[in-house]
Amino acid sequence: MGDFWVVLRAVIDELGMDCVVPPPSSAKTVSLGTRWAPETACYPLKLCLGNMLEAIDKGADAVLMAGGSGPCRFGYYAQVERQILSDLNKHVHFHVLEPPQTHPRELASSLVALLGRRMARIPRALTVGWEKALACDDVLAKSHLLRPREDRPGATTRLHTSAIRAIDEASTVREVRRAVKAFTEDACVHTRPQGGPREVHIGIVGEIFMIMDQFANLGIEEKLGRLGAVVHRKITITDWIRTHLFPWPWKHTGSDDPRASAHPYLNHFVGGDGIESVGYTVLGAREKLDGMVHLLPFTCMPEIVAKSVLPQVTEDMGIPVLSLSLDEHTGEAGLVTRLEAFVDLLRARREVACR
Amino acid sequence: MKVNLGLDVGSVSTNLVALDENRNVIHSSYLLTAGRPVEVVQEAVADLQRALPSCSVQAAGTTGSGRELAAQVLGADVIKNEITAHAVAAMSVQPDVRCVLEIGGQDSKIIILQNGVVTDFAMNTVCAAGTGSFLDRQAQRLGIDIKDLGRLALASRNPVRIAGRCAVFAESDMIHKQQMGCGVEDIVRGLCEALVRNYLNNVGKGKAIRQPVLFQGGVAANEGMRSAFEEALGYPVIVPEQHKVMGALGAAIIASRLETNESRFRGFDLSERRFESRGFECSRCPNACEVVELLMEGSVVARWGGRCGRWERSDAAGA
Numbered sequence: 001m002g003d004f005w006v007v008l009r010a011v012i013d014e015l016g017m018d019c020v021v022p023p024p025s026s027a028k029t030v031s032l033g034t035r036w037a038p039e040t041a042c043y044p045l046k047l048c049l050g051n052m053l054e055a056i057d058k059g060a061d062a063v064l065m066a067g068g069s070g071p072c073r074f075g076y077y078a079q080v081e082r083q084i085l086s087d088l089n090k091h092v093h094f095h096v097l098e099p100p101q102t103h104p105r106e107l108a109s110s111l112v113a114l115l116g117r118r119m120a121r122i123p124r125a126l127t128v129g130w131e132k133a134l135a136c137d138d139v140l141a142k143s144h145l146l147r148p149r150e151d152r153p154g155a156t157t158r159l160h161t162s163a164i165r166a167i168d169e170a171s172t173v174r175e176v177r178r179a180v181k182a183f184t185e186d187a188c189v190h191t192r193p194q195g196g197p198r199e200v201h202i203g204i205v206g207e208i209f210m211i212m213d214q215f216a217n218l219g220i221e222e223k224l225g226r227l228g229a230v231v232h233r234k235i236t237i238t239d240w241i242r243t244h245l246f247p248w249p250w251k252h253t254g255s256d257d258p259r260a261s262a263h264p265y266l267n268h269f270v271g272g273d274g275i276e277s278v279g280y281t282v283l284g285a286r287e288k289l290d291g292m293v294h295l296l297p298f299t300c301m302p303e304i305v306a307k308s309v310l311p312q313v314t315e316d317m318g319i320p321v322l323s324l325s326l327d328e329h330t331g332e333a334g335l336v337t338r339l340e341a342f343v344d345l346l347r348a349r350r351e352v353a354c355r
Numbered sequence: 356m357k358v359n360l361g362l363d364v365g366s367v368s369t370n371l372v373a374l375d376e377n378r379n380v381i382h383s384s385y386l387l388t389a390g391r392p393v394e395v396v397q398e399a400v401a402d403l404q405r406a407l408p409s410c411s412v413q414a415a416g417t418t419g420s421g422r423e424l425a426a427q428v429l430g431a432d433v434i435k436n437e438i439t440a441h442a443v444a445a446m447s448v449q450p451d452v453r454c455v456l457e458i459g460g461q462d463s464k465i466i467i468l469q470n471g472v473v474t475d476f477a478m479n480t481v482c483a484a485g486t487g488s489f490l491d492r493q494a495q496r497l498g499i500d501i502k503d504l505g506r507l508a509l510a511s512r513n514p515v516r517i518a519g520r521c522a523v524f525a526e527s528d529m530i531h532k533q534q535m536g537c538g539v540e541d542i543v544r545g546l547c548e549a550l551v552r553n554y555l556n557n558v559g560k561g562k563a564i565r566q567p568v569l570f571q572g573g574v575a576a577n578e579g580m581r582s583a584f585e586e587a588l589g590y591p592v593i594v595p596e597q598h599k600v601m602g603a604l605g606a607a608i609i610a611s612r613l614e615t616n617e618s619r620f621r622g623f624d625l626s627e628r629r630f631e632s633r634g635f636e637c638s639r640c641p642n643a644c645e646v647v648e649l650l651m652e653g654s655v656v657a658r659w660g661g662r663c664g665r666w667e668r669s670d671a672a673g674a
Contacts, residue, residue: 026641154664215642219662311561320475333420334462334478341438341476348472 001048002212003136004237006168010132012064014125016118022055025215029054030328036084042297043327044209045077047216049084056085062093064114069102071271072302100245131173133237135180139163140233142187147225148199149191157222159186196228200346203232203284205277206295207303210326211235217295218332220324220339224293227343232289234258234280235273243276258283265309274302278309285317290346292319293339298327320345357413358382360620361607362399362429363437363600364392364421367460367487368573371399372603373407374611378447382406383600392421393630393649396428401626412620416440416610418602420461427649427657427669428630430621433610440605442466442473445569447608448595453565456584456592457601458554458574460487465558479558485550487574489522493529493546497539504543508579511544519549520557547579551587568592571601628652637661 005021012019023029025047033050052063063085068075078096085092095114098106112119143160150156166179202224210217211233221231243258255261258279259269266278281292294310296303310321322342324335358373358381365388373382384402386395403410416433417425418440426434445455446468455466463486467475479485494501515532518524525546532542555564568588574580575598584592597604621628634647646660657669 023641027643028641314475337420337436337438338478340436341473344436344439345473345476349474352470352472 001209002214002237003140003164004212006136006164007129007133007237009168011125011129014128015115015121020055020058020060022051022058022060025051025213029215034328036088038080040299041080042073042299043216044074044207044213044297045080046328047209047213048077049081052081052085053088053090056090056092060092062095064095064097067096067098067103067106069099070269072300074272128171128173128176130238130241131176132167132170133241135167135176136164137236137238138180139167139183140236142184144221144225144231144233146187146191147222148196148228148230149194151190151192153226155190156187156225159183159190198228198347200229200290200343200350201232201288202229202343202346203234203280203289203292204295205234205280205284205292206273206306207277207297207300208235208240208273210295210297212237216297217326218335220293220295220335223336223339224343227340229343229346232284234284235276256283265313266306270302270305272300272302274306277303277306278313281310281313281319281321282317285313285319289319290350291342292321293342294321294323296323296325298325320349356407356410358407358410359413359607359611360403360415360429361440361603361605361610362396362415362417362425362431363419363440363602363606364388364396364417364425365419365437365460365602366421366462367491368599369395369399369419369421369425370600370603371403372597372600372607373403373410374604374607378608378611380597380604383597383603385599388421392424393428393632396425397626397628397630400429400623404623404626412618414610414613414615414618415620416606418606423659424632424649428621428625430619430625431610432613432615432619433606435606435609437602437605438464438466438476438478439473440602440609441571442468442476442605443608444597444601444605445571445595446471447604448597449567449569449593452567452569454568456554456568456570457572458486458570458580459572459602462486463554463558463572465554465562465564467562467564475562477558477560477562479554485519485553485557487572489525490546490550490574490577490580493526496526497533497543499539499543502576505576505578505580507540508544508547508577509582511538511540513538513541514544514548515541517542517545517549519551519553525549544579544583547577547583548587550580551583555587564588566590570594571598573599575599634660637666639663639665 009019029047029050032053033046037046037049065078067078082094095110100107143156147156163183167176170176170179204211224231258276261282262275262279266275269275284292307323314321361372363370369386369388371384375381382403384399386399388395414432415429417431418435418437422434441455441457445452452468457464462479464478466473491501494504515537517528529542570592575594581592628651631650632647634645637644637646642662644661646666648655649657658666
């Protein structure tokens with residue numbers, strides 16, 4: 001899922017276990033996932049299952065999967081995947097990590113079972129992991145800013161890929177910071193310092209998997225960047241950790257809290273990232289972004305709720321939202337048509353506002 | 356005489372429009388794409404030359420789902436998505452237009468405008484129910500010429516109810532009503548109403564549709580659909596004269612706004628050139644992208660389809 005693997009690998013390595021990183025999602029992953037997953041399940045489950053099968057082929061003998069509770073089907077996915085793997089005669093240890101905010105006791109007991117005496121390494125593992133999460137998000141945000149200004153198409157993506165590799169290879173906090181610094185310096189060489197007048201700013205909200213996995217969303221951030229838009233990804237690795245894993249004092253508070261900002265449009269937790277989609281759109285309007293793109297996997301219940309709420313936000317706050325429902329199709333033409341038209345729309349609005 | 360060209364390569368039809376210096380339509384053609392986009396583009400250009408032998412091209416624009424390929428064959432100066440192209444064309448016909456309903460062969464879209472600017476749009480997402488191809492297929496199944504479908508629908512006295520949300524449901528409802536003994540005109544009218552309902556619920560999805568409304572695209576030729584829209588909306592719907600070629604008209608207007616000295620247009624002899632396209636599966640990574648090359652007289656003029664940008668190349672303008 002995006003660059004999340006870098007963080008997870010760092011944590012697992014630090015805990016003294018071997019981590020198998022599956023190959024990046026590809027056409028093969030989709031074929032595996034759609035073959036064995038329930039047909040009506042959402043795209044993230046299918047890709048995730050495909051990733052697991054590819055990791056097992058590469059030698060993984062245990063699977064760590066997040067659990068969950070609430071209206072989104074995700075909470076049930078770990079159980080479904082465990083069952084599918086066992087039906088396929090893949091004999092692996094399957095560990096489900098429940099979310100700490102709602103199930104602290106279940107989480108503690110699975111960690112004890114998994115780690116035993118290595119529990120003592122947790123603080124250091126989390127420190128390195130958190131630093132890498134910050135680094136990945138930093139490099140990503142900068143590459144979004146730079147892509148519309150790059151000197152050659154693809155320059156930013158190449159730099160971003162090699163920075164992520166350097167962050168992955170770093171083993172100390174200092175090395176991680178050095179990798180980020182090197183990226184920033186290289187990126188300055190390959191870009192114009194100032195954005196042109198046709199540059200627009202677009203926020204991306206929606207279901208976390210579809211946002212982060214650039215295979216699943218057909219490289220939407222790169223496509224927008226090449227159309228001359230600065231992308232502001234609203235749901236990032238660090239943001240997800242802050243919302244879902246951190247205890248109270250480090251959570252979002254006050255004016256940047258997406259859940260509070262969703263009020264009065266959506267006042268209830270509807271599962272997944274539904275309330276965040278609405279909240280970040282409100283926050284996006286307040287920071288004067290030109291528009292938002294809302295990504296949802298086809299049949300996603302929480303995001304369908306958000307989607308039906310968003311037109312009201314558009315009407316009240318004047319921020320255009322393009323909702324895109326994605327599944328395993330690879331026909332990019334339809335997606336590109338919508339993105340181009342959306343960028344045209346935002347530019348025209350800007351010109352009218354400047355008149 | 357100098358002309359600006361607009362070419363719209365859609366799934367079902369390929370349309371070419373030529374504008375004179377005052378942006379008047381002096382030539383338009385509507386050809387069936389029939390799965391051969393390259394040949395049809397060549398045919399359309401040959402048609403144009405027959406109709407206006409003395410014209411020269413100032414600028415050319417392409418749009419439609421085949422716009423990238425068409426741009427390479429034609430040598431286009433601008434490539435524009437069909438939503439913007441349709442909006443531009445609608446505003447040229449009706450400057451105060453507030454809503455464009457467009458139904459083409461494989462997709463349908465709604466465009467909301469205010470003060471000459473697009474403020475919102477949507478396209479059908481998942482199902483092709485309610486598009487031109489579906490109407491075509493049903494007309495064929497009932498043994499009616501698609502051109503007569505609209506007239507037949509208007510003759511209906513007692514339209515039947517047909518499910519519109521899914522092409523499969525709609526077809527099985529139609530067969531059921533036909534076997535019950537309902538008249539063909541009532542079934543056809545029911546089908547038009549179902550498509551309009553589906554369009555307004557699925558594509559229109561609660562958007563505020565205000566007058567004046569333009570109905571364009573191939574399906575706008577169907578009086579049954581137009582009258583079903585008027586009934587559902589409660590006010591008149593305008594079908595512009597050039598409704599079938601509005602996308603091409605928009606592309607031509609966008610091309611005419613360019614300040615280019617020299618067009619990339621390949622010239623009228625492109626209809627005699629030999630174009631071939633061939634595809635291969637890249638094996639550099641597990642994505643296995645399907646890469647397509649376009650060859651003119653045996654040499655590669657464009658290549659696209661890869662995710663990583665390794666293969667891309669092009670002689671025509673970018674989007």
